[in-house]
Amino acid sequence: MDLRYTAEEEQFRTELRSWLADSIPARWRDPGFWSVLPDNEAFELRRDWERRKAEAGFAGIAWPTEFGGRGGTPGMKAIYDVEMALADAPMTVNPLGLTFLAPTVMAIGTEQQKREIIGPMLRNEVIWCQGFSEPGAGSDLAALRTSGRLEGDEFVVNGQKVWTTNALHGDKIFAMVRTEPGSQKHRGVSMLLIDMNQPGVEVRPLKQMSGASEFGEVFFTDARVSVEDNLGGLGNGWGTAMLLLSFERGASGIGQYTVFRRQYDDIVATARTFGRSDDPVVRQELAKRLVELECLRYHAMHVLTEVEQGHDLGSESSMTKLQWSEASQDLWETFDDLLGPEATLGHPRPGLDLESMQQEAMWSRSVTIWGGSSQVQRNIVAERVLGLPR
Amino acid sequence: MYFALTDEQRALGDSVREYLADRFDLTAVRGVFEDPRGDGHPRELWKAVGEQGWLAVCVPEDYDGLGLGVLDAQVVARAFGAGVVPGPWLTTVLAGEAVRLAGSDDQQARLLGPVATGDTVATVAVRGEGGRFDASGVRVRAAADGTLTGTASPVEYVGVADTVVVAATEPGGAIGLYLVDPHAAGVTVTGLDSYDGTTRLFAVGLEGVAGERLAGSSAEVLTALLDRGAVLTAADLVGVAREALTRTVSYDIDRVQFGKPVGSFQALKHHLADLHIGVTMAEHAVLYAAFALDSGSGDAPLAVSVAKSKAADVAREVTATMIQYHGGIGYTWEHEAHFFYKRAKREAYAYGSAVEHRDRIAALTIDG
Numbered sequence A: 001m002d003l004r005y006t007a008e009e010e011q012f013r014t015e016l017r018s019w020l021a022d023s024i025p026a027r028w029r030d031p032g033f034w035s036v037l038p039d040n041e042a043f044e045l046r047r048d049w050e051r052r053k054a055e056a057g058f059a060g061i062a063w064p065t066e067f068g069g070r071g072g073t074p075g076m077k078a079i080y081d082v083e084m085a086l087a088d089a090p091m092t093v094n095p096l097g098l099t100f101l102a103p104t105v106m107a108i109g110t111e112q113q114k115r116e117i118i119g120p121m122l123r124n125e126v127i128w129c130q131g132f133s134e135p136g137a138g139s140d141l142a143a144l145r146t147s148g149r150l151e152g153d154e155f156v157v158n159g160q161k162v163w164t165t166n167a168l169h170g171d172k173i174f175a176m177v178r179t180e181p182g183s184q185k186h187r188g189v190s191m192l193l194i195d196m197n198q199p200g201v202e203v204r205p206l207k208q209m210s211g212a213s214e215f216g217e218v219f220f221t222d223a224r225v226s227v228e229d230n231l232g233g234l235g236n237g238w239g240t241a242m243l244l245l246s247f248e249r250g251a252s253g254i255g256q257y258t259v260f261r262r263q264y265d266d267i268v269a270t271a272r273t274f275g276r277s278d279d280p281v282v283r284q285e286l287a288k289r290l291v292e293l294e295c296l297r298y299h300a301m302h303v304l305t306e307v308e309q310g311h312d313l314g315s316e317s318s319m320t321k322l323q324w325s326e327a328s329q330d331l332w333e334t335f336d337d338l339l340g341p342e343a344t345l346g347h348p349r350p351g352l353d354l355e356s357m358q359q360e361a362m363w364s365r366s367v368t369i370w371g372g373s374s375q376v377q378r379n380i381v382a383e384r385v386l387g388l389p390r
Numbered sequence B: 001m002y003f004a005l006t007d008e009q010r011a012l013g014d015s016v017r018e019y020l021a022d023r024f025d026l027t028a029v030r031g032v033f034e035d036p037r038g039d040g041h042p043r044e045l046w047k048a049v050g051e052q053g054w055l056a057v058c059v060p061e062d063y064d065g066l067g068l069g070v071l072d073a074q075v076v077a078r079a080f081g082a083g084v085v086p087g088p089w090l091t092t093v094l095a096g097e098a099v100r101l102a103g104s105d106d107q108q109a110r111l112l113g114p115v116a117t118g119d120t121v122a123t124v125a126v127r128g129e130g131g132r133f134d135a136s137g138v139r140v141r142a143a144a145d146g147t148l149t150g151t152a153s154p155v156e157y158v159g160v161a162d163t164v165v166v167a168a169t170e171p172g173g174a175i176g177l178y179l180v181d182p183h184a185a186g187v188t189v190t191g192l193d194s195y196d197g198t199t200r201l202f203a204v205g206l207e208g209v210a211g212e213r214l215a216g217s218s219a220e221v222l223t224a225l226l227d228r229g230a231v232l233t234a235a236d237l238v239g240v241a242r243e244a245l246t247r248t249v250s251y252d253i254d255r256v257q258f259g260k261p262v263g264s265f266q267a268l269k270h271h272l273a274d275l276h277i278g279v280t281m282a283e284h285a286v287l288y289a290a291f292a293l294d295s296g297s298g299d300a301p302l303a304v305s306v307a308k309s310k311a312a313d314v315a316r317e318v319t320a321t322m323i324q325y326h327g328g329i330g331y332t333w334e335h336e337a338h339f340f341y342k343r344a345k346r347e348a349y350a351y352g353s354a355v356e357h358r359d360r361i362a363a364l365t366i367d368g
């Protein structure tokens, strides 16, 4: 066991920390700053800040330099996640592109795709959406029906995607489309890179239970996309999607722990303010939540080690997802328990940002659904890790 | 960043597991389990424990030990848990730690060598009935002349011990650790008939017993000793839990009802998946806590309490599930499920229950 980062990695931390300190205006941290801004304004502010961050060399941390990345280590990426959380840095506006599409393009894209996709994404010139889910195809992605009919050197796409994150801001969408008419399940599907700024694509916002509209519906009505704009080969969409989803995983748990641990401290402060911090039941509940968060941290260090050693994480990432998502959800349930009758109320308290905490609590209800629901993850762990029969 | 065991540490674990599989399997465990009047201390096994160096792990090289740490010791503890192995390994290691942490040079020189070889069997008596596993739970008082009076319970393996490390409250409120000969005048030892047949537990009564004070002992050393007890017990629990889970999964793959393996039913699968994650998290937590103790990290107290509470909770759930997911056969005396269940029950409360450790976590993160 050696839990230190290298001197080079620590040097990176110092540089990043100082850049973050200089570049994030203090008022961005004021309670309620982000929530009172109109959606579009907030998005543009984040988009612009993130572009400057990329220009300063703090994007694509562990990506090769040939793609505009920093060429750093997995440890630097973990440090990056931690420091971003500690600095209350804005969340990326291009999560689907950066997390999923870019590594997939680097792995299996054509040279032209590598050139044309990654740079503009890093500069936030192109915001990417993920078009997988459809009304009839969620967990069972292979039930997708959106179709692509070949016409000359173009596909004509018809169908609907749903719960598409960033639909309202999206410029392009990597979409799973059935390009072989009459094909079944995971055969005959391609991943197409479709321009959303065209007459054949219509986007409608969906209001989430939190009240925000971070996702929406995307309708394709004779939308057009060049045959060239497929990722991983025609008819190979399923394989591309599996590869793409494997990138969600990785060593993000250390940064997540940092976020959750700060939330825990905020919840403890809430308990104090409401005079609940001496209640032995509350203390036991909080301690239980902390145990799961600490376990997430240890687990994340283990995963980072595996990544550094070049081991394949395989189905272990399902364990990571279950651990962080359920730990976060349980943490916010405890928050409600300490507030009791005050839990659903909106009145502000000095020194506490209860409204954004309530928002986080709402958001925690989504994390066990997207990215493979908890039930689907348990199937994976049971069948692929434990070897239980289907 | 390297959060994993080294190749040597893995090899140590493998060698313990292989030895136990060959020479001390569940049939041998059953022999001890079904002989409650016996001393629970198989001599052949003890000989091997000494010869293989499993007692020498934490003893400094100067005293013929291996000079390793809690991280290495937890490798052995885990393997013992997986094998639900009886014997005074843990108690002797902990007594050795007390001497290493608080003994004078002379005391270390005299005592640690025989601990490392297994020539001395030792145990620790730190808590009295009803007490917590901290200074407040000590029920022995040291008089000004150093004689000890009071009780400690439950204490493992006093029946075969050559020496007992006794925690006592001293005049003025300090805590001292004393070496006591269990055969000395004024010592009464009463067997407690634990339903966990993989150990032997006793109540110890002291009435003006002369003890030898470990020169550097203090309340801090008691805490350090209890933390080691907690982590190594957590490691044993994690071994118990992992083995119980593996056995349950393999049974449920084979057992057919309604024309299918019962392990194909999602109600079982999802719960088993959760338990697998729980055990894995507890394994990580034990590694981290052991390393934190070895490296003197500031968050060691928190890490120890995380590890012990997590391991206790998960081991209880897995071993109860082992019985449930075996159905009727799991409830029989013939089946081994109850060895795992009963050992987990005992160890869940040893060196601080999950609730006690969560109290400490709360104190560290809410009041701190």
Ligand SMILES: Cc1cc2nc3c(=O)[nH]c(=O)nc-3n(C[C@H](O)[C@H](O)[C@H](O)COP(=O)(O)OP(=O)(O)OC[C@H]3O[C@@H](n4cnc5c(N)ncnc54)[C@H](O)[C@@H]3O)c2cc1C
Pocket (backbone or CB within 6 Å): A096, A129, A130, A131, A132, A133, A134, A137, A138, A139, A140, A162, A163, A164, A165, A166, A215, A366, A369, A370, A371, A372, A373, A374, A375, A376, A379
């Ligand atoms: C905030 C948010 C953002 C999202 N962003 C995107 C996005 O950007 N792009 C995109 O394509 N999609 C996105 N999604 C959609 C998400 O991927 C799906 O919601 C998810 O895959 C589940 O599909 P579903 O909603 O159809 O639920 P269903 O699959 O219908 O599931 C309903 C319930 O049944 C359970 N279930 C399903 N199958 C099984 C099974 N085999 N065994 C046991 N239980 C099962 C599920 O766990 C769930 O509890 C987003 C969702 C959310 C909430």
